[in-house]
Amino acid sequence: MLESIVIVGAGQAAAQLIASLAQDGFSGAVTLVGDEPYLPYQRPPLSKKFLAGELAFDRLYVRPAAFYEKLGTRLMLGTTVARIDRQDKAVLLSDGSRLPYSTLVLATGSRARTIPLPGADRAGVFFLRTIADVEALRAKFEPGKSLVVVGGGYIGLELAAVAARQGLKVTVLEQAPRVMGRGVGPIVSRFYERLHREEGVDIRTGVAVRAIEPGRVVCTDGIHLADLVLIGAGAMPNVELARDAGLAVEDGITVDAQCRTSDPAIYAIGDCTVQHHALFDRRLRLESVHNALEQGRIAAAAITGKPAPALQVPWFWSDQYDVKLQMVGLSAGHDEAVVRGNPDEGRSFAVFYLRQGTLLAVDAVNRAPEFMMSKQLIAERARLDPARLRDERVAVKDLKV
Template identity: 65%
Template structure:
């Protein structure tokens, strides 16, 4: 049997795996199977420029359609894999087709966490994860009116920013005591609450949504556990995502908060790899296992898996990073701040729209949140990887150029 790599999934990670397989010299057959009707596309723009109507679908594709034809990739869209037979090294699809593989890459990604609350199925209640989701939401954008965002994380606040710029009356309901509670420090959270309020967005924290009420099958209001209700012509729910691990579980692969892989993206089956949001992988730089929901992770694991299949071991070991665009703000995060014991602020988050927060643990830099501060973000990626120890007074001092900061590392 000639070499045949089958990729289950057609997102960012899958697109990168295809490109990297060819770049690494793989000449065998490649088949990519995706359950959406679209070629691999970038998800971050969906809640930003694509939702705003500033760019079209052609601008969000990972690679242009002709790329897959040029590279000889068999693309099967609108198709779901229903079963993996590891012993036979084959899989079945919902179209009744059976495919054999020599190597299999699971790039199954993640899906939105849905709210099973009264009225969840009313017209006008949306989630934002796919191109089709955005198309449905945008139809309501064009009518103006009132929008309630359930969840004050990245997605919720990005949608709020775009909606506010479209003249829509926006209310954000967040169950935690602060927005973006899962990913940022209270300093950064307070800053984002201030900016959103300046832009006309109403933010309600400590709000536990209890259901959706409608009239004639259409959403009319979002209710909370304390008895309050918020009028809404439409609502967008953003309360997190969960990894698609069902196929891996059913075929007996190791799964623990994601499909468990090693530094080369190999699962517990040496002929099956997993990449992207669905994986739980080791990070030697941080000394822990992680499941990351990020483009950077998806791309790098796609490269690593492809290299491994081609017999070139390139272990994945990088400091994680993330970003969020809201209004004129670019938030760039590098590292993981969990467990920090000191937060050092550079700039003034109470005035203007540019500052950075450095997170230290026992004097060592472990993460940074940078708002419109590209130099702080770029240098911190290097400093964190080097486990640099820089005095707080130096990090705070804006007269010291970030490029010079390494000189103060202990």
């Protein structure tokens, strides 16, 4: 019987899996099932260049249609999966049809987190996760309109930057004491608060939203007028199919080092997964393009019996205005934060996070050399001299002790 792989979810992890399966010599049948009517596309540009109208629609696609046609991949787009029948090894679609599989890969990704807020379902309130979300929001962008962004994370601030540059009056409301608090340290948060204020955005931290009413947002610090409201409360992993099928689920679908779930015939990759990361000796759910691509390669190697790719240090990025933030590693557990450059002036610096002298992570703001070098240093568990890190006369390549 010809081996058949069914992939549920049509994001970047799925696209990478298909490419890697071909590179690794898989000759069986591959079927891709996605609930959106689009080829696998990149999500990071949605809140940046695509929202700003600087990126054409077809440039979002990870691969053109011809790529899947050449490989013989069966595309079932705009199709919803109802459940998984593990006993008979089949996927049941919402129209009642069945897709048998030898191997199933869940690449179900994540969705925008909703919040139990009065008025959150009103017209004029938006979330941003899909192409359709962006197109609906972009149609409302008009200079002079007031936009209130609920949530000061990456998506909220990236969208605020685009809106401010297009002439909207933007207010960002963040309940925590600082913006981007789950992803960066206080030094970087303070910089981004300054950056947005310099660009005309009203940043409010320590503010809780009570309700969204017609034309306004009611908060603990008063009332903010709003023609449009964007809720950026983070993302939730899509684990329902896996949970309903009896697979192990934590804050994501539990997978081993080869991206196998608790059922050896089922793999999971991308934002929907929780996996032990040997470099940090902890279980992580990473929402990043890098992780999606890496897990796509890992799963393909495991399915085809090829050697596993070398483990890489996780990294992330965010573009806001003319500033590129590149983050590598994980700063949790650091006991020292060393700054290279001046975060209080200009728009270029880096923060190195150390634990007992060993580099754990780096937040690099318009500092590509520090970012690139740090990937290697973190992987090597390099020990660094804080004094040399601070001294910009020391070349980046000479930072290692």
